Amino acid sequence: MALGSLAHQYDVLLFDLDGTVWEGGRALDKAVSSIIECGVTPFYITNNASRPSALVAEMLGDIGLECSSEEIITSAEAALELARPLLKEDDPILVLGAQSFKDLVSGAGYRVVSSADDAPVAVLQGHCPETGWRELSEAALAIHNGAVYLASNLDTSLPMERGLMVGNGSMVAAVTSATGVVPEAAGKPEPAMFHQAVKLSGATRALAVGDRLDTDIAGGNRAGMDTLQVLTGVSGPYALLAAKPVERPTYIGDDLRSLLADAESLRPGAQGGFVAKLQGDTLLLNGGAASSSPTEALRTALAVAWSAEAEVRVVEPVSQWAQKAVESWW
Secondary structure (H helix, E strand, O other), X not given: OOOOEOHHHOOEEEEOOEOOOEXXXXXXXXXXXXXXXXXXXXXXXXXXXXXXXXXXXXXXXXXXXXXXXXXXXXHHHHHHHHHHXXXXXXXXXXXXXXXXXXXXXXXXXXXXXXXXXXXXXXEEEOOOOOOOHHHHHHHHHHHHOXXXXXXXXXXXXXXXXXXXXXXHHHHHHHHXXXXXXXXXXXXXXXXXXXXXXXXXXXXXOEEEEEOOHHHHHHHHHHOOOEEEEEOOOOOXXXXXXXXXXXXXXXXXXXXXXXXXXXXXXXXXXXXXXXXXXXXXXEEEEEEOOOOOOHHHHHHHHHHHHHHHOOOOOEEEEOOHHHHHHHHOOO
């Protein structure tokens, strides 16, 4: 690995999974080889609460990334930690989520129930494809009766092989609509999981890597870490242009091969021969060359948009190379 490469600047890499390393368990192109080749200790931090850490470790092993369950932190585990101060042993807890989430809660000494009639003191909600009207209604009834409402995460969508599917946040929204109660969420963008991973790894300089600005990047930024946004999942170029300051990554890369690239080349700034300037709420993009990439155009545009703190409503390509780059943005 080159001394100037991005990964070489850090002693632990904190990877999101869905949309960053895989889609529904299928490895994204070049993800596995890039993680292995960079040679830096990986930890995996996922907002997906539907699988236990041991199963996630097994799935990672199946795609060629050998790791232990101790190197994986799920939002289900984070939600349980968030709930602990509010609970006492054998308290009834209504868990909307996968069986692994229920097992986690019962293993911690609490009584898992499925009905509001059991007077649960808390409702914990994590992603589960089987959650339906009946489960959501029991949660709403329990919350109306005074149960504390906590969520593993609020991701509205989930990257899968077929595209973006309904995430836990969208299911939570149904309960919130019925109750008027917005739950406290344990997962990203809260910084707790990032801090936990650093503590477990013993690292001193961490890089958070993800595909989603409002969770992976915002969470890493809030944890005081550098962040790498890869364009393989939820948030694309236009989301980056509109990103709030807390959602802006340190680096932008096409995919995990960016870990092996020169660190400075991944920062927002003029590159690839492109030039950008603002004219009101329109960003004019000019220059470029036949060898220039759409991501070089994006980094050029971001440097101008973010430094001006302007709301970019329109991107207007001026040159043919800028036109080609912008046409490939999504």
